[in-house]
Structure formats: C-alpha cells, structure tokens
Amino acid sequence: MSDIFTQCFIQLDKSGGNPNDIFTCLEFWQHNLYLGTSEGEIIHLYKVDDSSEYMHVSRQCISNTKKLPVTKIIVLPEISRVLVLSGHTLSGFILPELTPAGMGRVKDVWDVSLDWGDMMSDDKESNHTVKKHTFNQESYCKLTIFTKNSIKMLRIFSDSIRLHKDVQCNGCIAGVQRSNHVIVARDDSYELIDMDHSQKIQLFPIMATSEAVSNILPIIRSVSKNEFLLVCGGNKKADPAMGMIIDVNGDVTRSTIAWDEYPDCLAIDFPYVLAIIGGNRLIVSSLHEQGTLQTIQLGLKDKEIQTDTEQDNIAQQGADEINDHLTENRVMFNEEIDKGNDAFEGELPIEFSGVFNIQSVSKIFKIKNKDLVEKITMAPIISTMSDDEVQQIVFEADKASQRCIIQTSTICYDPSLKNLSLLQQQSRIDRWLYKFQNATKIDAQNIFDGLIDEFSELPNDKFLISILGLFTLKFEMYNHAFELWSQNSPVLDPRLLIYIISGDKNQIYGSVWTFTGLFDIIENMKMPEFTRELKDFYILFLNSSVEFKFKEDHQNKIKSIELELLRYILKFDNDTDDVKLESLLNKIEFGKNEVIEQILLNKKYFILSNYYIKINDNKQFLYYWKGLIDGDFTDKTFNKKYPDKSLAIKVMIDFIKIHFANDKQIVWKYMEWLISKYPALGLGMAMDAKFDSLDLSISKIVNALEDKKLKLEYLEFVYKYKKEKQFLGDLVLLLLELFLQYLEKDKDKVNKIFDSYMKLSIPKVSFLKFWKANKFDLKEEFVKMHDKLYNSLAFVGSDTNAILYGGGNILDICTDKILQSEFKMKIPLLSAMILYKKSEYYKLMEIYCQIEDFTSAEYFASTLQLNTLENKYLNDKIFDKSISDELLKNIFEIYLQLEHTELIDNFINKHDLLNDSIQSDTKIDKKMDKFVEIINKLPNNFPVSQLHNFFTFRLVDFKVYDDDLVVKRNLLRMRMLELTQLKKNMLDKYCHTNNG
Structure with a gap:
C-alpha cells in the first residue's frame, strides 16, 4: 500500500516578509492567507489568479502597546x-x-472554540465555515471562550460581541465545544461539562502527577459528531503519551x-490522527487500528503543490460533486494550534523556534x-445500449474527470514558513479498495467497523456505500448487508445484488450503473453455495424491496426484483405449499409476460390460472382451468385442492x-364442452337463469346431450320453467321412448299388476286408485316415466307435433x-x-x-272428464250431453248383458235414464214409455225388491205430475170463468150506455 500522506509544498512571496519573523499560527480562506507572528502582528497574503505564489498585501499590529504572540x-x-x-485578548477585524x-x-481569554456542531462547508464547497444564527433579525455566530474563572458562551455580531451564557469553571486553560457539551x-485534568444543565464529569489527568511541567500543554480535539480526543x-514531555477518545x-x-x-x-484528518513528535516527526495513526501507520520526517522538500490557479479551476469545476464525499465536521480549526506557554506574556515558549506545527484551515485545497x-x-455494468444510456456514459465520463481530485485542509509548517505544505491524504477510493481487496475473514469485522465509522462521517459518499455493500456480501455479514442494501437503494441498486447472487445478466431489466473501479470486483465475486443464512437474507431483501418506491428507474428495478423473487421461490420452495408464490403474484406490478413464462416453465398451471384472474385475462384463466379439469395440464396443487372435479x-x-x-x-x-365431457354439470349450466338472456339454441343443447335422462330433464326445464310450450311434443316423445324401454324391462311385473286387477270382483275400485296403491311394486324409473308421460299427454292437443325429432303428430305416434x-x-x-285426447270416447269406454x-x-x-294423477280434473273438452247419454246407455247395456244386479241397481239409482238428452221437459208419456222400456230390459231373474226405490221415485214423479196437471186444469177453468164473466159485464155496460 502506498503512503497514507504526502507533502505538497506551497510557495509564498518572500519580498514583503521579515526574515526574522516567527510565525505562530496561520489561516487560509479563499485566496487569502493570514499569518500570525510572535510579535503580535498579522500578515495578509493574497493569491493572484494567474500566479502560483501568495503575494504580500499588508502587515499590521494587533496592539500598539504590547507585542504578544498571535x-x-x-x-x-x-x-x-x-x-x-x-x-489573552480577543479582537475583531473585518474580513477579508x-x-x-x-x-x-x-x-483574560486563555482559549477559544467555535461550536463544532455548527461546522459546515460553504455554498461552493471550497471553504469550511460556521453556521449563522439570527437574533432580533441580526446575524451572529456562536463562540466559546475559556477564562481562568469561567466558560463564556458568546454571540459574535458584525458590530459587537455579546455574552449569552456564563458557567463558573476555575483554572481553565483550554477547551473545545460541540453543541451543548464542552x-x-x-x-491538571480534563473535564466534561454539559452547558445546558451545568453538569460536570471529571475525566483524565493531563499529566501523571500534579508537578508543574512548563512544556506539556493539554491537547483537545473534536473527532466526530459526538467524540473528542484527549492527550x-x-x-x-519526553515520557510516553496516549490519546483517549471519549x-x-x-x-x-x-x-x-x-x-x-x-x-x-496534533490534528485530525479523519480517520487518521496526525501528531508531531520531537519537533519534526509526523506520526500517522488510525482511529480504527492500533499502532503507527506512517512516519514522515518533516523538513525534507520532495514536491510542490500544483499552482493555485489549477486548484481554483478544479474547485470551480468539481466542487459540487466531490465534496459529497466529505464531512463538514472533520477538519480542525484553531484548536489544533499549539498554544505556547501563556505564562509568558512577551516571549515564546522554550524550543518553539524549532518545532513544526500542524493544523487544519478553513480553505479546502483540491488536488x-x-x-x-x-x-x-x-458506467453501466449491465447495459441496454440505448441512446439515452450512451449519452449518459459520455456525461459521467466528463463528470468523473472533473471530480478526480483529492481534498485536504491540513497544513504543516515550521515557524519560519520555510516548509509550508499541505498534507495530502491518500485518496479514500484507493484506501477503501486496498482494504476491500486485502481483507481476510480474520480481520474483516475490524475493517468493516472502520469503514462504518467513516460512513458515519461521510454518509453521502457513494463509493464508500458501494464498498460497504460489497464487503458485507463478500464476508457473509448478512445482517449488515440487509441494512445497507435496503437503506441505500439509490446507490446500491438492488439489481446489482441480484446480478451478484444469480450471476445472470439476462434476468436484469434496464441499465445497472456502478463505479468502473468496482467492475472487476463485482465480476469476480462468486457467492458461496446458498446457505440457510444467505437464503434468509436474500428472500428478506427481495420481499422488502418489492414494495419499495424507487425514485429512479422504478419499473425496471421492481420488475427485476419481482422476477428474481419468483425464480427464487420456484427454485427453492417448489415442493412446498404455493402460499408464498400466490402471495408474491398478488404483489406483481410489472413483468407480467415474464412471470407467465416462468410459471409455465415450472408447470405451475393452477397458480398460472389464478394469476390470469389477477391480471384480468379471464379468457386465459378459462383455458388453463379447462385444461386442468380435462387433464391436459397436470398440477399437484390443483389435484390436492380439487380431488372432485365437479368442484x-x-x-x-x-x-x-x-x-x-x-x-x-x-x-x-x-357449455358445449361440459355437456360433452361432464353432461350433468353442463346441463346445470344450461339451465342456469344467469344465461337466460343469451337466447341459447335449445335444439343445439338437446342435440348435444347424449344421455336421454339428461335430455329429458332439460326438455322438462324448457317446457315447465322457460314456458317454451312448442317443445311439448318432443318432451312427450322422449318420455314415450324412455317409458317403452322401461316397460320392456319391467313387463312381467306390469302383467302381474294387471292380472291382479283383473282378478278383483265387480264392482272394482278404479284402475287409477289401484295403480296409485300398487305401483310401488314396480321399478321406480318405470313408474316415474309412466306418470310423467300420463301427465304430459294431458296437455297434448290434436295438433301437437315434434320439432326436434323430425316432426309427426304426437297422438298418432302414441x-x-x-x-x-x-x-x-x-x-x-x-x-x-x-283416446281421450283423440276424442275417441267410445273406444276409451271399451278399454x-x-x-x-x-x-x-x-x-x-x-x-266426459279424466282424472290426472294429482286428482285434478282434466277438462279441456266441451261437454256434449248427447254423447254422455249415449255412453251411459252403452254402459247400462253392458250391465244388463252382465246381468249384474248390483251394477244395474247402482246405475239406475244414480243416473236419470228417463230424461231426454235433448230437452229437459220430456213429456210424461214418453217418460212412461222409457220407464216401461227399462223394466222390459231387466233380466227375468232381477230381484224386484232392488227396484223398489226406482219404482217408488218414478211413480211418485208420475203421481206428482198428474196432481200438478189436475191443479193446473182447475186453475185454468177458474180463470176462463173469470174472463167470461168479465166479458159479459163489459158488454152489458156498453149496451146500456148506447141505449141511454
């Protein structure tokens, strides 16, 4: 690994300086350099744009009376x-x-500290600055000063310095503030103070003993958002020392x-601690690792920094992008300056002239x-090669060329400024890549902790986020992996994780972008075999991501996640319950065609059919559902859920x-398919009232039904419930056909019942009643067909014909x-x-x-009526009295032939044979003739006693008639006499009138 820090020297204009100047502190801001001297002076230098040197501008004294070190x-x-x-005096000047x-x-100021909680970068990301606050519409910045007796929190306005808060604290010589903590x-010791509650916590001693040591001064540095380093x-001074971080x-x-x-x-350049030991040795330590990482012997000029013009050009071009990688709080300001020995009012501490100093400044140098x-x-590691993507590739290349700079604010110098240099930290990118590539399982956790620590300071560094995400996968830190990949989706594209684990670019949709410096790492990352831990992490990540709302390329990301989740479930949960798969399909938002393809490849036809319902492709659902029922598609889940296909x-x-x-x-x-394969269920569908409005062809349905019983059921439905009376003839013919089939099978029992009836003595019960009582001895199917045919024939007319069976008059066929x-x-x-329906009454009587x-x-x-099986009268004929009388006479003749006295007696007493069928007022003489005729027809052996009622009623009738006739004659005679007398009276009166 290359050096962590290198020196880049800064050139100054020597023409305006004093060779005897001893510089005690400095500050860079924008193009300005401010130097403080041991004589209480401030020298202002300015960098001209086209120059590589800082030029002398002014020199002034802080005080006209004292020359105290700045x-x-x-x-x-x-x-x-x-x-x-x-x-110990704090003065204010106008910037710049x-x-x-x-x-x-x-x-009486012994030390000064800005509020490190207010530190930030300026708008151009070129300088560190402090947050501005407002009070009564006036802007101010916060500052804390440390005096021998107290800690004072000040508000610095442009025209005044105002006390905000004062906390008693004796013996203060140095301090650092962050938010409400100091x-x-x-x-002789360090102390932590909560300024809001004035609570104090005693910390460590500065020295091993309380013995006064003039050349050991306390060192306090702000490390991170909530940490401090104490030395x-x-x-x-020559004794070993240590840095404690709290x-x-x-x-x-x-x-x-x-x-x-x-x-x-000492200075902090996160994550490193830079300390000058022995006056000219720069020791580099890490906040994450123990031991010395690098030692630099100061005073050896090895290279010079780029010109300031080049720095500014870089700053203007790339500052907005690069400084996303920086934390505003990591660079130290004035606390990093050795304070000297404040016990000496007018002279420098012992050996100061030979000691190098190191501090962080406001300016952000960019190299x-x-x-x-x-x-x-x-660049896209997975590319679509679209026009937009090509343009974006060019744009990213240009942007990277502007961002390839290293930033630093750490300055090292000697009191004479003969060696003024920037301490340039090795690029974070190279350092992170080195750690990633050289980490082992043994030190992986420590390295990861260090990277996470940096991440807390650089939360927006995309490269660091990417390194962390890959690191967790490489070393199987799945808990951390889930947190990082879930919470940093704009940088850690979920499709990248899918690609790393699946290894198949064809399963990814859209362009997947990452840093080209990570391409080889990603391509060479081979995930281990799917362990239980990896499976748990992967399925958890995919399930949580599938419901995420991505700000960029949402559709392609979700589509890739959905399909990967689908492939995972199909691969690893293929033999388990399909609950997970069904749950996923309910969430699928994109990639419907690909989902269908995957389900088909895995032959999940039941799931597929339900998925078609979800995407409103109802015809496809019917297609696959029919195939599952028919067995064209085999699916265990379907067979398990529907062992009975009827369901x-x-x-x-x-x-x-x-x-x-x-x-x-x-x-x-x-319906046609069901009727052919599952006719009973198909018939149920045909008879469903939901489809009445479609006016389906009845003839097609009847012809499609091969089972005659089902065909009969449908025709009955059509006739009775749909009121399609025109199909009565077809219904009767089908009933007739089925009846004859059952009759043939059950004819012996039919003959037996008939013979039983014929053996009954006369007079017999009606055959209809006999049938109702004895039909249960026959097969149920035969009886049912017999009764249905009988009842249906009751509604047949002489002109009833068959429609579906080739025509023909129904009564003729019957x-x-x-x-x-x-x-x-x-x-x-x-x-x-x-015979009744054909109006052949005489033949009917013969039967x-x-x-x-x-x-x-x-x-x-x-x-002239027949009874139905429901004991209702069938009266669809016009009653003809003459026919009725004739039929009754025929019956009476048969009774007479049979010489069955009981039948004859019942008949004579029941029926009025003396009345004429044409007119009701038949003459008495004719009735008497009929009476004599009936008497003559009676058999000679017919008991006269059984005619007692007949004779009595008829003779009474005759006597009544005769008496009635006598009364009528008398009344008529009386009326005639009255009329005759009336006529005579009227004539007499008329004659009398004429004579008078």
Missing part, C-alpha cells in the same frame, strides 16, 4: 469578521482586509492511541488525481357467470306405439289418455269396460 485566527465569513487571539471592526475586545482542560502524558457521556469509545512522547501538536478518473466513473367445474361456471354472462360465444363454448301394441290393455291409463273398470267408465260417461 495564537489563533478565527474566520467568520457568515458575518464577514475575523477574530484574532493575541496573548483585516481593518479593525470596532466591535470591542475580550480580555471538554475543558483545567490546571494524556507522563511527568515530562463520547459526550464521558465513556471511552475507541482504542487508545500511543506515542513514545508527548506530541508537540487533481488523474488515476482516480477510471475508478470513480459511473372445479362449479368454480369455472361461477366465474363465467360473473365475467362472461353476456358473452354468448364464450358461454356456449364451455297411438302407434301404445294402442297398437300388446300392452294396450296392460297400461290402460295411458291408453285412455291417448274401461274390458278391464271392468266401470267406476271410471261411468264417471267419464257422465262428465
């Missing part, structure tokens, strides 16, 4: 003032020309830094380092009802299939219904009479 120069550019500590500011003086050196020594609570936070003797002076250009250039089919039907209820083409496509068959008499209900069902015969003859 020990501190404090620049306050925010209020255009300079404060100078000469002896150093004319007296007329703001008063402060005496480290103070008293006569402790022995009894004399935080604002007084706790030691880092390893002790050791020197072989007490430092003459160009061309070797850095290639390392800090941003999956119901899911699909419900999905169609929701998304395609009005799409006739889609509905018919899947006549041919039933009335012309051997079973005509065995299924009398159906035969009777057919009833042949099976001796005279109950049904008499009922039909008297009403």
Whole structure:
C-alpha cells in the first residue's frame, strides 16, 4: 500500500516578509492567507489568479502597546469578521482586509472554540465555515471562550460581541465545544461539562502527577459528531503519551492511541490522527487500528503543490460533486494550534523556534488525481445500449474527470514558513479498495467497523456505500448487508445484488450503473453455495424491496426484483405449499409476460390460472382451468385442492357467470364442452337463469346431450320453467321412448299388476286408485316415466307435433306405439289418455269396460272428464250431453248383458235414464214409455225388491205430475170463468150506455 500522506509544498512571496519573523499560527480562506507572528502582528497574503505564489498585501499590529504572540485566527465569513487571539485578548477585524471592526475586545481569554456542531462547508464547497444564527433579525455566530474563572458562551455580531451564557469553571486553560457539551482542560485534568444543565464529569489527568511541567500543554480535539480526543502524558514531555477518545457521556469509545512522547501538536484528518513528535516527526495513526501507520520526517522538500490557479479551476469545476464525499465536521480549526506557554506574556515558549506545527484551515485545497478518473466513473455494468444510456456514459465520463481530485485542509509548517505544505491524504477510493481487496475473514469485522465509522462521517459518499455493500456480501455479514442494501437503494441498486447472487445478466431489466473501479470486483465475486443464512437474507431483501418506491428507474428495478423473487421461490420452495408464490403474484406490478413464462416453465398451471384472474385475462384463466379439469395440464396443487372435479367445474361456471354472462360465444363454448365431457354439470349450466338472456339454441343443447335422462330433464326445464310450450311434443316423445324401454324391462311385473286387477270382483275400485296403491311394486324409473308421460299427454292437443325429432303428430305416434301394441290393455291409463285426447270416447269406454273398470267408465260417461294423477280434473273438452247419454246407455247395456244386479241397481239409482238428452221437459208419456222400456230390459231373474226405490221415485214423479196437471186444469177453468164473466159485464155496460 502506498503512503497514507504526502507533502505538497506551497510557495509564498518572500519580498514583503521579515526574515526574522516567527510565525505562530496561520489561516487560509479563499485566496487569502493570514499569518500570525510572535510579535503580535498579522500578515495578509493574497493569491493572484494567474500566479502560483501568495503575494504580500499588508502587515499590521494587533496592539500598539504590547507585542504578544498571535495564537489563533478565527474566520467568520457568515458575518464577514475575523477574530484574532493575541496573548489573552480577543479582537475583531473585518474580513477579508483585516481593518479593525470596532466591535470591542475580550480580555483574560486563555482559549477559544467555535461550536463544532455548527461546522459546515460553504455554498461552493471550497471553504469550511460556521453556521449563522439570527437574533432580533441580526446575524451572529456562536463562540466559546475559556477564562481562568469561567466558560463564556458568546454571540459574535458584525458590530459587537455579546455574552449569552456564563458557567463558573476555575483554572481553565483550554477547551473545545460541540453543541451543548464542552471538554475543558483545567490546571491538571480534563473535564466534561454539559452547558445546558451545568453538569460536570471529571475525566483524565493531563499529566501523571500534579508537578508543574512548563512544556506539556493539554491537547483537545473534536473527532466526530459526538467524540473528542484527549492527550494524556507522563511527568515530562519526553515520557510516553496516549490519546483517549471519549463520547459526550464521558465513556471511552475507541482504542487508545500511543506515542513514545508527548506530541508537540496534533490534528485530525479523519480517520487518521496526525501528531508531531520531537519537533519534526509526523506520526500517522488510525482511529480504527492500533499502532503507527506512517512516519514522515518533516523538513525534507520532495514536491510542490500544483499552482493555485489549477486548484481554483478544479474547485470551480468539481466542487459540487466531490465534496459529497466529505464531512463538514472533520477538519480542525484553531484548536489544533499549539498554544505556547501563556505564562509568558512577551516571549515564546522554550524550543518553539524549532518545532513544526500542524493544523487544519478553513480553505479546502483540491488536488487533481488523474488515476482516480477510471475508478470513480459511473458506467453501466449491465447495459441496454440505448441512446439515452450512451449519452449518459459520455456525461459521467466528463463528470468523473472533473471530480478526480483529492481534498485536504491540513497544513504543516515550521515557524519560519520555510516548509509550508499541505498534507495530502491518500485518496479514500484507493484506501477503501486496498482494504476491500486485502481483507481476510480474520480481520474483516475490524475493517468493516472502520469503514462504518467513516460512513458515519461521510454518509453521502457513494463509493464508500458501494464498498460497504460489497464487503458485507463478500464476508457473509448478512445482517449488515440487509441494512445497507435496503437503506441505500439509490446507490446500491438492488439489481446489482441480484446480478451478484444469480450471476445472470439476462434476468436484469434496464441499465445497472456502478463505479468502473468496482467492475472487476463485482465480476469476480462468486457467492458461496446458498446457505440457510444467505437464503434468509436474500428472500428478506427481495420481499422488502418489492414494495419499495424507487425514485429512479422504478419499473425496471421492481420488475427485476419481482422476477428474481419468483425464480427464487420456484427454485427453492417448489415442493412446498404455493402460499408464498400466490402471495408474491398478488404483489406483481410489472413483468407480467415474464412471470407467465416462468410459471409455465415450472408447470405451475393452477397458480398460472389464478394469476390470469389477477391480471384480468379471464379468457386465459378459462383455458388453463379447462385444461386442468380435462387433464391436459397436470398440477399437484390443483389435484390436492380439487380431488372432485365437479368442484372445479362449479368454480369455472361461477366465474363465467360473473365475467362472461353476456358473452354468448364464450358461454356456449364451455357449455358445449361440459355437456360433452361432464353432461350433468353442463346441463346445470344450461339451465342456469344467469344465461337466460343469451337466447341459447335449445335444439343445439338437446342435440348435444347424449344421455336421454339428461335430455329429458332439460326438455322438462324448457317446457315447465322457460314456458317454451312448442317443445311439448318432443318432451312427450322422449318420455314415450324412455317409458317403452322401461316397460320392456319391467313387463312381467306390469302383467302381474294387471292380472291382479283383473282378478278383483265387480264392482272394482278404479284402475287409477289401484295403480296409485300398487305401483310401488314396480321399478321406480318405470313408474316415474309412466306418470310423467300420463301427465304430459294431458296437455297434448290434436295438433301437437315434434320439432326436434323430425316432426309427426304426437297422438298418432302414441297411438302407434301404445294402442297398437300388446300392452294396450296392460297400461290402460295411458291408453285412455291417448283416446281421450283423440276424442275417441267410445273406444276409451271399451278399454274401461274390458278391464271392468266401470267406476271410471261411468264417471267419464257422465262428465266426459279424466282424472290426472294429482286428482285434478282434466277438462279441456266441451261437454256434449248427447254423447254422455249415449255412453251411459252403452254402459247400462253392458250391465244388463252382465246381468249384474248390483251394477244395474247402482246405475239406475244414480243416473236419470228417463230424461231426454235433448230437452229437459220430456213429456210424461214418453217418460212412461222409457220407464216401461227399462223394466222390459231387466233380466227375468232381477230381484224386484232392488227396484223398489226406482219404482217408488218414478211413480211418485208420475203421481206428482198428474196432481200438478189436475191443479193446473182447475186453475185454468177458474180463470176462463173469470174472463167470461168479465166479458159479459163489459158488454152489458156498453149496451146500456148506447141505449141511454
């Protein structure tokens, strides 16, 4: 590794100087150099733009009465003032020309400190400055002074110095302030003070004993945002010394830094501590590592710095970019100057003239380092070669050439300024790369801790962030890796991590940019085998990143993360439950086509079908869901969730009802498929009311249904619920076909039931009642078809035809299939219904009479109605009294032929055979003739006693008629007499009138 620090010498104009001048302090600000001398003078030099030397401008005395050494120069550019500590007096001057500011003086000042919590860089990132505050619309800067009796917090205005707070503290000789905390050196020890609460914590002794040692002065430095470095020594300067680093609570936070003797002076150039030992030895130590890293023998001029003109050009070109890598608080100002021995009012401390001094100044010097250009250039490690990318590559190359500078504010000089030099720190980039490449597992944690410490001071350094991110991966520090890669996404592109772990650029979308100095490291990083720890880190990182909102190239980053997460789950969780995969797919925002491709490659058809629902590609869902049901695609998850395919089919039907209820083409496509493969479920879909509005072809559905039972169910649905009456004929024909099939199978039992009925004695119960009581002995299917056919025939008309079965009159077909068959008499209900619908009443009566069902015969003859199986009257015919009378006579004739006295008696008593069928007022003589006719037809052996009621009622009728006739004659005779008398009276009256 090359030297950590090198000297770059600064040239000064000697023409205006005094060779006997002893310089006690200095300050650089912009193009100005202010030198304080042992004689109480300030020399102002200025760098002309086209010159490489600082030219003499002015020399003035601080005091006209005393010549006390100038020990501190404090620049306050925010209020255009300079404060100078000469002896124990603090005076104010105007910046930059150093004319007296007329703001008063402060005496009895032993040390001065700015508030290191207010330190920052100026707008051009060319100088360190201090924050400006406002009080009553006046600007001021904070300053703390240390006197023998107190610590005073001042507010420095452009025209005055005002006390803000005073804390009693005896014996103060030096101190440093950061925010509300102050480290103070008293006569023999260090002390930590909380200025807000006036709380004090005793720290370390300055020396091993309280013996006065004139050449050992306390050294206090601000290290970081909440740390201080304190130097402790022995009894004399030549004894070993050590640096203790504490935080604002007084706790030691880092390893002790050791020197072989007490430092003459000390500066912090983070992360290094620079101490001058023995007057001319510069010792470089690290805040992170123990031991001496480098020793520089001062006074040997090896090279000179670039001209100031070149520095300024660099500063103007690249300051805005480079100083992102710097922390504002790391550079020390006036506290880094050896104070000398303030016990001597007019002379320098012993041996001062030969001691080198080191301090940090306000100016930020910038030194160009061309070797850095290639390392800090941003370029795409994964490229798309788009036009925008090419333009950006050119832009980044130009920007890197402007940023390849090293910054420093640490100055080393001897009292004569013969050796005035910048201490140029090795570029952080080279140092970080060296540490990364040479780290081992043994020292990896210590190196990482040091880098993190620097990161706390340089939180915006993109190169350091990148190094840290790669470091955690290289040494498997996955907890740190997750924190760094998650919280620094603008710099640590998640696609870079994916590339490092997966090793496949084809899985990355968009351009992935990083520093070219890291290209080889990234390309050569081979992640170990996927350990459990790496898997846990990787899946956690991907899951957290997939929901992140990236400010730049969001879509390509999220797409890459989504697909990598998908590949990971498919690779490592392929045999587990698909919950993780389903959860991821619910988050997928981009890369839908790639997601589909990956799922297909892994044959996750169930997941794929559900994913199509998520992206609203509903037709594709139906396609793959159908394939899973049919077995065209095999998926364990699907088979596990839907062992019964009917459940999956119901899911699909419900999905169609929701998304395609009005799409006739889609509905018919899947309905036709279901009817052919899963006809029962397909029929259920065809009968769903959700699709009624589509007006699907009934004939297509019927023809597609091969199962006759299902076809029957659909025709019944069409006829009964959809009210499509035109399909009654097809329904009856299908019922007839099925009925005949079952009849053939069950004919023996049918014959048996019929024979049982025929064996019943006369008069018999109606065959309809007999059927209802005995049909349960038959097969259920046969009975069901018989009853359905009977009920359906009840609605058939003489003109009912089949539509789907090639036409033909339904009653004619039924006549041919039933009335012309051997079973005509065995299924009398159906035969009777057919004949009834054909209005062939006499044939219908023949069937009833042949099976001796005279109950049904008499009922039909008297009403011309049939009973349905539901005991409802079927009355769709116009009642014809003449036909009814004729049928009744025919029945009576049969009864007479049978000479069945009970039937005859019941019939005679039940039916009025004497009334004429044409007119109700049949003449009595005709009734008497019919009465005689009926008597003559009765069998000779017919018991007269059974005609008692018949004779009685009829003779009574005749007697009533005769009595009624006599009454009517008498009434008529009386009326005729009244009318005759009336006529006679009227004639008499008329004649009398005429005669008079």
